[in-house]
Amino acid sequence: MTAPELVLTPSEMKQADLEAMARGIPGIELMRRAGRAVADSAEKLASPGSRIAVVSGPGQNGGDGFVAATILAGRGYRVSLGLLGSLDRLTGDAAEAARDWTGAVVPIEELPLQEADLIVDALFGTGLSRDLDGATRHAVDRMNGSGRPILAVDLPSGIDGGTGAVRGIAVKAVRTVTFAARKPCHLLMPGRAHAGLVEVADIGIGRDILAAKGGSLFGNDPALWLASLPRPGLSSHKYERGHTLVASGGATRTGAARLAARAALRIGSGLVTVASPPEALGVNAAHLTAIMLKGCDGPEGLHAILQDARFNAVVLGPALGVHAGTRAMVAVAVQARRNLVLDADALTSFEGLASELHGAFRHAPTVLTPHDGEFARLFKGHPDILDPESKIERARRAAAYSGAVVLLKGADTVIAAPDGRAAINANGTPYLATAGSGDTLCGLIAGLMAQDVPAFEAACAGAWIHGEAGASFGPGLISEDLAELVPGVLRGLLR
Ligand SMILES: NC(=O)C1=CN([C@@H]2O[C@H](COP(=O)(O)OP(=O)(O)OC[C@H]3O[C@@H](n4cnc5c(N)ncnc54)[C@H](O)[C@@H]3O)[C@@H](O)[C@H]2O)[C@H](O)CC1
Numbered sequence: 001m002t003a004p005e006l007v008l009t010p011s012e013m014k015q016a017d018l019e020a021m022a023r024g025i026p027g028i029e030l031m032r033r034a035g036r037a038v039a040d041s042a043e044k045l046a047s048p049g050s051r052i053a054v055v056s057g058p059g060q061n062g063g064d065g066f067v068a069a070t071i072l073a074g075r076g077y078r079v080s081l082g083l084l085g086s087l088d089r090l091t092g093d094a095a096e097a098a099r100d101w102t103g104a105v106v107p108i109e110e111l112p113l114q115e116a117d118l119i120v121d122a123l124f125g126t127g128l129s130r131d132l133d134g135a136t137r138h139a140v141d142r143m144n145g146s147g148r149p150i151l152a153v154d155l156p157s158g159i160d161g162g163t164g165a166v167r168g169i170a171v172k173a174v175r176t177v178t179f180a181a182r183k184p185c186h187l188l189m190p191g192r193a194h195a196g197l198v199e200v201a202d203i204g205i206g207r208d209i210l211a212a213k214g215g216s217l218f219g220n221d222p223a224l225w226l227a228s229l230p231r232p233g234l235s236s237h238k239y240e241r242g243h244t245l246v247a248s249g250g251a252t253r254t255g256a257a258r259l260a261a262r263a264a265l266r267i268g269s270g271l272v273t274v275a276s277p278p279e280a281l282g283v284n285a286a287h288l289t290a291i292m293l294k295g296c297d298g299p300e301g302l303h304a305i306l307q308d309a310r311f312n313a314v315v316l317g318p319a320l321g322v323h324a325g326t327r328a329m330v331a332v333a334v335q336a337r338r339n340l341v342l343d344a345d346a347l348t349s350f351e352g353l354a355s356e357l358h359g360a361f362r363h364a365p366t367v368l369t370p371h372d373g374e375f376a377r378l379f380k381g382h383p384d385i386l387d388p389e390s391k392i393e394r395a396r397r398a399a400a401y402s403g404a405v406v407l408l409k410g411a412d413t414v415i416a417a418p419d420g421r422a423a424i425n426a427n428g429t430p431y432l433a434t435a436g437s438g439d440t441l442c443g444l445i446a447g448l449m450a451q452d453v454p455a456f457e458a459a460c461a462g463a464w465i466h467g468e469a470g471a472s473f474g475p476g477l478i479s480e481d482l483a484e485l486v487p488g489v490l491r492g493l494l495r
C-alpha cells in the first residue's frame with residue numbers, strides 16, 4: 001500500500017536539505033539534481049531548439065535556474081538568462097552553479113520575454129521573506145504579462161511557500177517543479193491556482209529524512225485513511241455498522257438534515273434516524289424511506305433518545321436554528337460522549353462563546369466542520385486562533401483549543417487534529433459550492449464515525465469522497481446528487 005503524502009513547510013524542507021547534506025549529499029549535488037529536473041520538465045513544454053528565457057533570483061532558487069539554463073543550452077535550446085542583482089552577489093551553491101553557465105547574464109528587464117517560447121521562473125522559492133515591490137514586482141508583472149507559458153522552479157515566485165498567499169504579486173505558472181515533497185503552497189489557495197500542474201522531483205532526499213523533519217502534515221489522499229475504511233464482512237449485521245442520528249430543523253427547515261442522513265446511509269452507516277421536532281414529523285415522514293424517523297423535542301428529547309446506546313454517532317447543526325436551544329443540544333450530545341459532528345447552526349450558536357467549548361470535545365471523537373465565516377464567528381475574540389496567516393495553523397489551533405478535529409472548509413479544506421496532525425484536501429470541484437453540500441459532507445463524516453472510523457480519518461475520508469463525488473458529476477451538480485455518487489467513489493476505493 002502506498003504511504004501517505006508528506007507535505008513539508010519551507011523550514012522543515014530546509015532542515016531536510018541540511019540532513020541530506022549531513023548524510024553525504026553535497027548541496028551543489030542537490031542543486032544540480034533540482035536543476036536537471038527543471039530542465040527535464042522544460043523539455044515537456046518547449047519543442048527542441050526553441051527559445052527559453054530563465055529568470056534567476058539572488059538565492060538558491062536562482063541557482064537552480066542557472067543549472068537548468070546550462071543543461072537546456074547543452075540540449076540545443078536557445079537559452080537567455082536574466083539575473084536579479086549582480087553575479088558577484090551570488091553565494092554558496094548558487095555562485096558555483098552560475099560559474100558553470102557560459103552564456104551571457106543580462107539584467108532581468110533586458111530579457112526578451114515576449115520572444116520566449118517558455119519562461120523559467122527561478123526568481124524566488126522557499127526563501128521569499130517579504131512582499132515583492134519595485135524591480136521584483138515589475139519583473140513578475142512582465143512575466144505574467146508576456147502571455148508566454150511559465151515553468152516555476154519549486155514554487156511560483158511571489159507565493160509564500162508556507163501559506164500559499166500572494167505576497168504583493170505572484171507568477172502565474174502553467175507548471176511547477178518542486179523538490180522532494182510538495183509544500184503547503186502547492187495545495188493551499190491561491191498558491192495552488194498559481195502553480196499549475198505540480199510535479200515533485202526526487203532529488204535523493206529519502207522519505208526517512210522527510211518524515212523525521214516533517215511528518216505531521218499530509219496531502220489528503222486515500223493512502224492516509226484507506227486502511228481505516230470499513231469493509232463489511234460476510235456475517236456483518238446492520239447493527240454492527242452503527243446508527244447515526246441527525247437532528248432536523250423545524251417544519252420549513254428539514255431538508256438539510258435529510259441530506260446529511262442520506263449521506264450517512266450511503267457511506268455505510270447500518271441505520272440512520274432523523275430526530276425531528278414534533279411539528280416537522282409530517283414533512284420528514286413524507287420524504288423518508290430507508291431512513292428512520294423519531295420525534296425529538298429539543299435538548300430533553302435528544303437526551304431521552306441518547307439513553308439508547310445504539311445511537312453511536314450524532315449530527316447537529318444543519319438548519320437546526322441559531323439559539324440557546326441548539327447550544328443545549330450540543331451540551332447533551334457532548335455529555336453523552338457520542339461520536340459527534342457539529343456544523344452550521346451548531347457552530348454559529350456559539351458565536352463569541354468559544355470559551356464554553358474550551359476542551360469540551362476531549363472525551364469523545366468530535367469533528368467541527370466550519371467554513372471561514374462560521375470559524376470567524378465561533379472564535380471571535382480569539383486572535384491567537386483567528387490571526388495566523390496560515391490556514392493550517394488556524395485549524396490546528398482551533399483543534400488544540402477545543403479538543404475536536406477541525407475541518408476548515410474551502411477550495412483548500414484543511415483538516416486538523418488536536419494531536420497536531422493536519423491534512424490539506426485539494427480534490428473536488430467549484431461545483432461543490434452549492435446549497436446543502438456541507439450538510440452532505442457532515443453526514444458522510446458521521447456515517448464513517450458510526451462505523452468506528454476515528455475522527456481524523458473520518459473527516460479526511462469524508463472530505464475526499466465528497467470532493468471525488470462532486471468532481472465525477474461536474475456541471476449541474478446539486479446536493480441531492482452527492483450521496484447517490486458515493487457508491488461509485490467507494491467502488492473505486494474498495495476494489
Ligand atoms: N528543497 C531542496 O531540497 C532544494 C532546494 N533548493 C532551492 O533553494 C531554494 C531556496 O533557496 P533560498 O536561497 O533559501 O531562497 P530563495 O532563492 O527563495 O530566495 C532567497 C533570496 O531572495 C531574497 N529575497 C527574499 N524575498 C525577497 C523579496 N521580496 N524581494 C527581494 N529579495 C528577496 C533573500 O534575501 C535571498 O537573497 C528552494 O526554493 C529551491 O529552489 C536547492 O537548489 C537545493 C535543493
Ligand SMILES: [K+]
Nearest residue numbers: 121124153157
Ligand atoms: K520560483
